[in-house]
Amino acid sequence: MRGKMKALFLTLSLFALALTACSAGSGTDSGKVTLTWWDTMTTDGSVTAINNIISEYEKAHPNVKIKRTYVSSSDIKNKLLLGSIGNQGPDIVWIDSADHQTFAAAGILADISSEVKAWGQGDLYYDGPWSSTVYDGKNYGVPVGSNNLALFYNKDMFDQAGIKPPANWNELKEDAKLLTQKNVYGFAVSAVKTEEGTFQFLPFLLQAGSDIPDFDSQGTLDAVNLYDYMAKNNYMSREVITQKQSDTATQFAAGKVAMMVNGTWQIPFLQKEGKVNWGVVPLPEGKTGATVLGGENWAISAASKHKEAAFDVIRFANEPDRLKKLLQTNGRLPSRKDLLRDAFWQKDPQMKVFADAMEVAKARAYGPDYAGISEAIQTMLQQVLTGQTSPEQAVQTAADKIKPLAPNN
Amino acid sequence: MSDQSYSAAAPRTSKRLRNTAWTRYLFVLPVILFLLVFIIFPIVYNLILSFQNVTVYNFKGHHAFAGLASYVKTFKDPVFYTALGNSVLFTVLSLVFQFSIGFALALFFNRSFPGRGLMRSLMLLAWMLPVVITASVFQWMLNGDYGVVNYILQSLGIIHEPHSWLSENGTALLSTIVANIWVGIPFNMIILLSGLQGLPEQLYEAAKLDGAGKMLQFRHITLPLMRPTILILLMLGIINTFKVFDMIFIMTAGGPVNSSNVLPIYAYQLSFTKFQFSQGASVSMIMFAILTVLAVIYLRMSSKEEAA
Structure with a gap:
């Protein structure tokens, strides 16, 4: 009997453990904010650039920890959608610009119009990429970078x-x-x-x-x-x-x-x-x-409990020097006029063709x-x-x- | 330790007995919970979803009951019938060739000859390769501009113009079937071979003494005795082939147009490309119903088998 009960408890507790293990990993430690970050970047250059931005931010803000997760581009839409049923989602996410409005309409992304307005840099962006982040007159994101x-x-x-x-x-x-x-x-x-x-x-x-x-x-x-x-x-x-x-x-x-x-x-x-x-x-x-x-945009989940902090990270990452490094390693063009004037995109004759096209390029909005x-x-x-x-x-x-x-x- | 031996060793009080009965159920509990959480719940959820009208707009909010609307929409969509027909054709042709070639090879490998073990293991490689690799290699070989298949056929004078196997409506589905047959043969062979090796040698010896030739032996000994193995193999084959997704998705993504679209890809496209979740769920439920009918037929047949 003894041995049998023991075995039973072991089985049950293992099972219980397996169940709880699935739900572990969320929650905030005392006073410290943990932000989750999803993107679809795979090349060494872009991953290093992203990690650099994250560690710089963490250094400047000791109370914030950012957890970056790579999600394959074929999975990210489904993961965002499925997570939204349980009101779950990453605080910060990169979305393909062609999908941005769909996700805004689905109620998965946070309306950040007031944050964007307070930030006041919207005018620096080209109309094309910016239009992909707007749905129903509201801002649901900020462009990362573009291609055409x-x-x-x-x-x-x-x-x-x-x-x-x-x-x-x-x-x-x-x-x-x-x-x-x-x-x-x-x-x-x-x-x-x-x-x-x-x-x-x-x-x-x-x-x-x-x-x-x-x-x-x-x-x-x-x-x-x-x-x-x-x-x-x-x-x-x-x-x-x-x-x-x-x-x-x-x-x-x-x-x-x-x-x-x-x-x-x-x-x-x-x-x-x-x-x-x-x-x-x-x-x-x-x-x-x-x-x-084409290109990606930054967005914040509607489910995020730390929207302010998340937008602060986006603002931080968008400071020209940081963004420049990120885009250069990523093979992307800046979506901002000020940055596109940089010699990196103007000097190279091939890159310049793409840079000049930013004036007329239309987003899939x-x-x-x-x-x-x-x-x-x-x-x-x-x-x-x-x-x-x-x-x-x-x-x-x-x-x-x-x-x-x-x-x- | 079986329950009998336990109750025989300590059959003291009725309380203990009741405890044991209770414990027995507790032991099954993890399995029941597992089934509930990971099998029953998704199916029921999918069923409910198929009776609602969930799209990307109301995915997060309240899902209202919509009756048979998604099923009606599905049955009105011509693509559904293309996909259904393709699924049936894909399954039937794949199984016929996988099975017959697999059986022939199993009979061949059932004899003993030098190098048999090595060759048998090599055969299995095709089955062990990840489908992503197999599908990509086939895609490459069948390419109209630089594929090796065109090169060989042209060198042999069988065709004169290069053919875009995967980009033409007439051959896209057939090409995926050929690739799927190639992948499935080793599995069929191994299962049939293990069945063949379990057949009693004496029967063949007796048949030989009675003067039965190879064909007669095959018809009257091998086939009847192999029936259970063949049944389960075909049943598994139908289920596995009917739901093939990766092979076709990688090779043609269901195209050109919809000429190689099958039900699993159709359901996937509805749910995860067009975000028509309820309609996608209705297609999955239709597939589920078809496979359930087949499974019931199989169970009937196998229980008759056991009774006989």
Whole structure:
């Protein structure tokens, strides 16, 4: 009996221990505030820069402890959402700018309008990145840094063909034709069935004079026709529908593609791995010049019990010298005008193309239903690029899906 | 220590006996709690979710009862039927080939020949590789621009133009099925092989004496005796294959368009890309219902087996 009861208690207490272990780890020690911080950064440079900011802050504020957690970018949305049911969430979090409004609408992020107003630095930011942090007229965050899309081109191939990088759509079509050879595609985008595919298509949509709110228009059809033209004539591989942006960059770096649409963050990769002689120019103009913004924003959970302290950390991290170090290691552009004037972003000719584009770059701030809009666009592109549906039909189907989801302005 | 031996050793008072009965239940308690917390609760939660209308807007707040609205929405969505059809095709084709090739290999490895152990272990490698790796390698091999599959087929003169296996509607799903078959063969082989090795040698000897050939032996001894193993293997196979997510998600993400979309990916996209949580839950419940029916059929069949 004895032995049996003992075994029983052991089992039960182990079980109880296992249960309590799950819920341990929250709570504040006496007088000391512990802030949790989530981000999705993986490279050594960015992680070191983040940790430096944290330790500097902790040194200056001995009563505050910051616990940084890495969350993979594919998990972070789900973790935030699921945590919010139990009113749990990190005090400070980095959110992809395209998701920011959705999370603001879901009530997961704290309204920090008054803090931002008191801080008074909102005017220093470019409209594009700033707009992604605003929902329903309220501030739900502060941009960390931005990136945007431009045209990378293979200099040697252009020299060989005796042409210059394209400045408009007609030249783009012409150049793609001239540059396409056996084993080399003239042009490449990513049209993969994720947000990346939409991200790459939006610049063309904007260049054609269309936009999400008036999707059902000639401009949209023109942009889709441009993709169709490239694929139909084999100037662009049909494999682009399974190629992520990083895959396109790999193809470009290996000399299999003469021109590609890609972002600021590929520069370090190409400098290190690229076997080709490459340059960057702004995306060619359609009716107008345009590009799209990516990047991350700082936000505070609605569930945070230390909003004041959390915003103080954000303010601290945004002081120009600190932010500069962070963005440099991260392959991001500053979202603030004052910082973008820094020589680091102005001197390098490739970086400068991206820096100049910040003036016009548009954020994906299309309201909380953006994910549904994006999905409709991805499907549309895939229908056209596989030749399953005519461009007219595909645009019409997508427009019908997007209409109830798009913000009405 | 069994309960019988314990009660036999100390059957003194009735109080003690009652205590033992009580203790028995306490021992099961952790398991019951575990099942409640980690299995029953999520299923019930999902069921409730599927009868509400939860999207990203009201995720945090009050969830009102919405009846069958999400199910109606799901049944009205043409993508659902594409995904359902693809799931069935994916499962049936995967199982037919995994099983038949696995069985053939099991029969082969059931004989003794030099190097058998080594080859058997090598076969298992395919199954032990993480799916992420297998799927990425297949994606790479099947690429239309630089994939080795096109190269081989072109060198052999079977095709003349390179084919974008994963980027064309007609071949995307088939390509994922081929990859899944490749992964599943070793598992089928090992389970069937262990079944074959448990068969009594005498039966075959007796059959041989009676003049039965290899085919007759297989039909009248191997197959009937292997029935329980085959049943459980196919049942596990159906359940595992019906819910395959990672292989397809990595290779095609359900695309192009929806040509390789299956129910698990469809449910995932609804819940975690479009944040239509209730509709996503309804798709999971439909999958759950389909698998439950299959499980019940299996249980019926296996209990008949035992009774016989």
